[in-house]
Amino acid sequence: MRRPRLPLGSPFATLLLACSFALAGYAGVRLLEGDPIGVLLWFVGAALVHDLVLLPLYAAADHALVRALDARGGRELTGYVRVPAALSGLLLLVWFPLITGRVEDRYRAVTGLSPDGFAARWLLISAALFGGSALLLLLRLRRSRRLRRATKQRPPAVH
Template sequence: MSTFRARYGAGPMHLAVTAFCLALSGAVVLTIGFPALWNTDAWWQSIGLWFVGAAVVHDAILFPLYAVLDRTLVARLGRFVNAVRIPALGAGLSLLLFAPGIFAHGSETYEAATGQTQEPYAMRWLLLVAGMFAASAAFYGGREILRTLRTRPVVDNPKRQHAPN
């Protein structure tokens, strides 16, 4: 077992799960067929393009970029880094979640279905992000205040009478 782990870099369960996922992905592609993965009317909406693009762009470009950015933030900000990292992650994930509304993608369909416009989405997202950063700053400030109160040395009052031993 240790020889396998030393050569492969992980346990046999990792290899089995990875092989299963690849086989399942291959079965899905073969079942739905390659034409279902490519939209000839709007090439940028193709599942295949987004899948390959996400793998290449994320793994080759974005991940190294934000790994270097994170290392730089840790080196410069120290303990304060999590007060920036967590709301920034929340901002990015909420942007991904609400991107169609924020960028008014499908605004005609949305307005026809609901009778409302998508105008408030961008401002609401910005308020959500501002709230996340404000809450993070408040928690960080509160934590720093508690930390300084706990580490403050106790000063002996010279006017106080000490009981004899």
């Protein structure tokens, strides 16, 4: 009778997973050390704001994008808008207090750095994300056009 194998994957993957859990546990202990009630309230509030406010907003925006591109026959192009928009939105969410300037004094006191320029940097990163996505789309369209031309020029096979 064979013993059932645990679905853990390779030893390296198991070690990496154990190290990840150890690091997350250490970060959790350090985070809850100062103000555990405040941290827990922040996590619960963030989950509620995400599920009740942000999720419906970006689901509606994605639905509108899919409908607009589907009407033009370009539904497969949604990824070229979704990915940079999602990354830009995530950066906005993470750095929102610094982008809006709400925690300038606190940031300066803790880090000793100037909080100036976060909004400009976020806009530049967002522009680079959308520009890179547009460049990838242009390269894809160029390649598909070249492949179509090559198949039209190829003589038919004689059997």
